[in-house]
Amino acid sequence: MKKSASKAGNGGAKSSEDDHNSKLQKLFTDELKDIYWAEKALVKAIPKMIKKATSEELIQALESHLAETEEHVNRVEEVFAELGLEPRTKKCEAMEGLIAEAESVMKDAEDGVMLDAGIIASAQKVEHYEIASYGTLRTFAQTLGLKGAVELLEQTLTEEKAADEKLTEVAESSINMQAANEE
Ligand SMILES: [Fe+2]
Ligand SMILES: [Fe+2]
Numbered sequence: 293m294k295k296s297a298s299k300a301g302n303g304g305a306k307s308s309e310d311d312h313n314s315k316l317q318k319l320f321t322d323e324l325k326d327i328y329w330a331e332k333a334l335v336k337a338i339p340k341m342i343k344k345a346t347s348e349e350l351i352q353a354l355e356s357h358l359a360e361t362e363e364h365v366n367r368v369e370e371v372f373a374e375l376g377l378e379p380r381t382k383k384c385e386a387m388e389g390l391i392a393e394a395e396s397v398m399k400d401a402e403d404g405v406m407l408d409a410g411i412i413a414s415a416q417k418v419e420h421y422e423i424a425s426y427g428t429l430r431t432f433a434q435t436l437g438l439k440g441a442v443e444l445l446e447q448t449l450t451e452e453k454a455a456d457e458k459l460t461e462v463a464e465s466s467i468n469m470q471a472a473n474e475e
Contacts, residue, residue: 313436320432321375325382327425328368332381334361334418337391341415344398347408349462354415357455364448371433371441390418412463419456426452 338358345351372379394414401407426449433441 316432317375317436320429320436321377322382323425323429323432324368324371324375325380326384327422327429328365328372328379329381330384330387330422330425331361331364331368333384333387333391335365337394341394341398341411344403345408345411346404347462347466349465350408350412353455353458353462354411357451357458360451360455364451367444367448371429371444374438374440374444386421387418390414390421394418409463412459416456416459419452419459422452423449423456 335358338354338361342351342354342358345354369379394411394417397410397414398407401410426445430442430445430449433445
């Protein structure tokens with residue numbers, strides 16, 4: 293990774309492009325720290341959802357995504373390495389809020405189908421946040437010409453989308469139907 297261009301100095305198109313790139317790289321690094329915090333928080337939060345879930349299909353979906361999430365942490369570390377940086381977290385207020393909301397949904401819902409439906413809703417909000425973050429990170433990495441990072445981010449993005457689709461499937465297949473019937 294090339295060093296950021298200094299603001300002062302030689303003027304002209306080239307240096308303003310460098311300046312733009314170094315600002316984008318700063319933004320990219322900040323976003324990376326944010327998602328690193330989020331992924332680590334999810335490694336702790338998903339097991340709590342698994343514990344509360346009752347549908348076998350939902351438990352399996354969450355367990356398999358927990359394993360992927362552990363890999364997401366590693367991949368973010370690899371992206372930091374691509375940049376020649378030590379991995380650092382920056383507290384992600386959005387993910388902290390989503391996790392807190394999930395906890396309150398789990399506390400308020402009755403056990404069983406309604407609780408499962410609440411867990412799916414919370415988990416899908418998390419996935420959508422991740423999809424937005426990784427989509428942005430990938431685009432930044434493309435702009436910055438960081439090929440290795442693009443590949444890593446793309447891999448995770450694909451898994452986040454698949455996890456979201458899987459949750460939709462679980463919701464449609466049984467849980468929401470049963471929840472409606474329980475009324
Ligand atoms: Fe993730
Ligand atoms: Fe995820």
